Amino acid sequence: MTALIMARHYVRVTMRNKLALVFGALQPVLYLVLFGPLFARSGAGSWNVLVPGLLVQLGLLSAGMSGFGIVFDQRFGVLERLRVTPAGRMSLLLGRVLKDTLVLLIQAAGLILLGYAFGLRAPLPGVALGLLLVLLLAVSLSSMSYALALTLNQDLFAPIMSTVLVPLLLLSGALLPMSLAPGWLDVVSRLTPFRYVVEALRAFFAGGYTSADALVGTGVTLAFVVAGVAVGTRRFQHENA
Amino acid sequence: MIHATGLTRTFTTKTATVDAVRGVDLDVSPGEIVGFLGPNGAGKTTTLRMLTTLLRPSGGTATVAGHDLTTEPTEVRRRIGYVPQGGSVGPAALIGEELELQARLYGLGLPAARERVTELLDRLGLTALAARPAASLSGGQRRRVDIAMGLVHRPGLLFLDEPTTGLDPRGRADLWDDIRRLRAESGLTVFLSTHYLDEADALCDRVLIIDAGRIVSEGEPEALKSGIGPGATLDDVFLAVTGRALREEAAA
Numbered sequence: 001m002t003a004l005i006m007a008r009h010y011v012r013v014t015m016r017n018k019l020a021l022v023f024g025a026l027q028p029v030l031y032l033v034l035f036g037p038l039f040a041r042s043g044a045g046s047w048n049v050l051v052p053g054l055l056v057q058l059g060l061l062s063a064g065m066s067g068f069g070i071v072f073d074q075r076f077g078v079l080e081r082l083r084v085t086p087a088g089r090m091s092l093l094l095g096r097v098l099k100d101t102l103v104l105l106i107q108a109a110g111l112i113l114l115g116y117a118f119g120l121r122a123p124l125p126g127v128a129l130g131l132l133l134v135l136l137l138a139v140s141l142s143s144m145s146y147a148l149a150l151t152l153n154q155d156l157f158a159p160i161m162s163t164v165l166v167p168l169l170l171l172s173g174a175l176l177p178m179s180l181a182p183g184w185l186d187v188v189s190r191l192t193p194f195r196y197v198v199e200a201l202r203a204f205f206a207g208g209y210t211s212a213d214a215l216v217g218t219g220v221t222l223a224f225v226v227a228g229v230a231v232g233t234r235r236f237q238h239e240n241a
Numbered sequence: 242m243i244h245a246t247g248l249t250r251t252f253t254t255k256t257a258t259v260d261a262v263r264g265v266d267l268d269v270s271p272g273e274i275v276g277f278l279g280p281n282g283a284g285k286t287t288t289l290r291m292l293t294t295l296l297r298p299s300g301g302t303a304t305v306a307g308h309d310l311t312t313e314p315t316e317v318r319r320r321i322g323y324v325p326q327g328g329s330v331g332p333a334a335l336i337g338e339e340l341e342l343q344a345r346l347y348g349l350g351l352p353a354a355r356e357r358v359t360e361l362l363d364r365l366g367l368t369a370l371a372a373r374p375a376a377s378l379s380g381g382q383r384r385r386v387d388i389a390m391g392l393v394h395r396p397g398l399l400f401l402d403e404p405t406t407g408l409d410p411r412g413r414a415d416l417w418d419d420i421r422r423l424r425a426e427s428g429l430t431v432f433l434s435t436h437y438l439d440e441a442d443a444l445c446d447r448v449l450i451i452d453a454g455r456i457v458s459e460g461e462p463e464a465l466k467s468g469i470g471p472g473a474t475l476d477d478v479f480l481a482v483t484g485r486a487l488r489e490e491a492a493a
């Protein structure tokens with residue numbers, strides 16, 4: 001309940017600044033428009049393979065960087081003002097996470113529509129399941145992002161986060177499928193979590209709703225959600241948060 | 242209203258450990274206005290942040306507004322208001338929206354929250370500024386917003402950390418009047434830190450003087466002054482108990 005009150009507030013604030021919504025999705029959109037046509041003709045795969053990857057890229061960039069907002073809240077005393085109220089600590093976190101997830105939903109829907117315009121032809125239930133998986137990913141990433149933002153030195157959060165996200169994105173096979181990778185790269189990729197999310201999304205988009213890829217990726221994402229919210233809440237409870 | 246014994250807080254940084262508060266005992270009765278005086282770095286903010294559940298004490302216990310600080314922090318939070326030293330709204334935030342959020346986090350429904358915000362804005366002379374971002378307000382206006390945040394749920398106990406810093410003389414006098422009026426109307430208990438001895442003198446029933454993390458003196462302003470000698474000011478009291486003049490510290 002409190003989380004909804006918080007989320008409503010943040011959505012109101014976000015909607016005042018719609019340009020930020022667009023800019024948050026700009027990178028995957030550029031990949032779709034300027035890289036997608038190449039990808040589709042390269043033999044690496046169809047739009048049905050690329051768009052799931054771009055959705056994960058969007059999730060990583062949009063939700064993964066969301067902790068940046070809290071850096072300012074901390075600096076201006078907003079966080080203490082919220083923490084001195086009786087609101088549950090988990091609600092203080094989830095309110096933000098809900099907002100980030102909603103933002104991602106809008107961005108992802110836009111990206112998918114654009115994908116259809118270019119040549120994406122995935123079954124609707126598969127797209128819906130894929131979208132759901134990306135939203136779950138956003139919940140976990142955004143929670144962890146806040147936890148990190150509250151833990152790291154304030155000035156380091158943005159550079160560290162953007163540096164960490166790039167290799168994770170490349171290793172996930174979001175931009176080019178890992179089936180093309182040499183053996184060692186494939187092994188390294190399998191050690192990173194988002195690879196499984198990307199493969200589950202691709203399975204959904206291909207209509208393989210109960211394939212091994214779909215199940216493993218969903219499992220990894222759910223585990224991430226639990227871990228992310230637990231870590232985030234802990235950090236919000238921490239006295240210095 | 243507040244009963245604390247042996248409150249301590251040690252900060253550990255990479256380079257050093259800081260004993261910010263070293264065994265503070267406090268008792269504040271309902272309806273009292275108590276001033277917390279001390280030079281920069283004495284431990285005022287640290288003590289207030291412990292009493293408002295924002296910082297876990299390294300040692301000691303406290304009951305605040307009838308509930309134990311460490312075992313029932315949520316109950317304490319329901320009953321207290323806190324106006325921090327460093328502000329409470331981001332530059333882009335619209336103050337009306339932020340106040341509404343704050344009211345709702347204290348459990349008010351949307352209509353009640355809106356009504357309360359309207360009333361508070363009016364009372365603090367902020368009505369015309371409700372739709373403005375905080376960055377566009379003057380320092381004094383922003384300070385009044387912070388104070389509104391602390392009062393939004395009509396707490397019985399209000400913590401104010403240097404509430405009048407940045408206010409002009411008129412703003413200070415107005416705030417003092419507001420505090421006195423709230424006390425008269427609703428029996429509000431107030432615990433406020435300040436560098437201004439005249440503020441303590443004019444407003445507080447009792448002052449505590451803290452220096453280097455310890456309470457070094459306490460009493461009614463009149464009693465403290467007469468303890469030093471005829472015609473003494475709180476400055477003289479301060480000088481006598483800490484060996485330093487507060488003015489120099491505050492200026493440093």
Ligand SMILES: Nc1ncnc2c1ncn2[C@@H]1O[C@H](COP(=O)(O)OP(=O)(O)OP(=O)(O)O)[C@@H](O)[C@H]1O
Nearest residue numbers: 252254259261279280281282283284285286287288
């Ligand atoms: N988070 C922290 N980490 C390390 N040291 C801290 C921290 N917070 C406060 N201190 C130290 O604790 C001591 C007391 O600080 P505090 O903010 O309580 O002083 P104060 O009485 O409020 O001073 P002022 O009048 O300047 O506001 C100072 O030496 C300060 O440097």
Ligand SMILES: [Mg+2]
Nearest residue numbers: 285286287326
């Ligand atoms: Mg202070």
